[in-house]
Amino acid sequence: MINLLTTHPSWERLLATTPLTDICQPVLLGETGFSAEGDLVTIAYAGPDVAMTGITHFLTSLREERRLQWLQTCAAGVENPLYGALARTGVRVTNSHATSSAIAEYVLAAVLDHFQRGPERRSAAGAREWRRLFYREVRGTHWLVIGLGAVGRDVAVRARAFGARVTAVRQRTTVDPDVDQVIGYSDLLDSVADADVIVVSTALAESTHKLIDREFLARLSPGKTVLVNVARGEILDEEALAQSLPRGQPQLACLDVFPSEPLPVDSWLWNDPRVTVTAHAAALGSGVVARTDALFLENLRHFTAGDALLNDVTATLGGSFSRTESPALR
Secondary structure (H helix, E strand, O other), rough: EEEEEOOOHHHHHHHHHHOOOOEEEEOOOOOEEEEOOOOEEEEEOOHHHHHHOHHHHHHHHHHHOOEEEEEEEEOOOOOOHHHHHHHOOOOOOOOOOOHHHHHHHHHHHHHHHOOOOOOHOOOOOOOOOOOOOOOOOOOOOOOEEEEHHHHHHHHHHHHHHOEEEEEEEEEEEEEOOOEEEEOOHHHHHHHHHHOOOEEEEOOOOOOOOEEOOOHHHHHOOOOOOEEEEEEOOHHHHHHHHHHHHHHHHOOOEOOOOOOOOOOOOOHHOOOOOOOOEOOOOOOOOOOOOOOOHHHHHHHHHHHHOOOOOOOEHHHOOOOOOOOOOHHOOO
């Protein structure tokens, strides 16, 4: 038997699909954190409901669990320092890419709505005005996808299906079948002027903090580019964006993530017609919860069998795990 640290909604969902009571006993997050009892192996699942209410409280509670061996998070990005702190104490950390296809659909929807002049169409229909509007096709456009992880790859595949040419930016510049070209970050600034769409899907790191800065934005072709940020708000310099938008650099910024969330009500971003704001909602697709739960259950089978875990990011967080026997038996 295993102690499973999770929330009540996650436990109820998992229990509805799998006889978990044969494997785990739930220890549910309350107002004061967890209170696991006994000497059982302990694991944790931070499901999508945790992400909706803020994952920091959940991770902070885990710091007190000295018997914790494995954490499955619903998040793709694990730059929160609490993940690294757990990994360095011997906790195995696995992340999830269950949101990637949903985020890719968000990106395509945002770009298509702008290209096809969605706001103007809706305005005309609301005014009962018969307006026939030419629109911009995706076919033949050039997309620059910064970061070719799960999200970037799903965006690239979908954009190419529409007939776009896709250049990916990543550390390794080896050929990739899902894009037309791969370049390194050292070539990024020389490539932005030709881009019709720029999608920011890279991880937040010291090297990507405010990657989209004054110089980057000044290189954009005025009145041409749609910039979509579905990564982290800190990758974009908002002050630089405020100065470049009047020049049409970019033509439109579609922002789903921000350095401060919720976005303050007095932020200038809400009212600028050249900016679309969504509330960190790109990942809220209808299939995300089921895919995230399925990944946890698959990894739970791996864990109990002593097999390698899927999406293990422990080493990248500064932790290590080298035992060959089942972690559940140590």
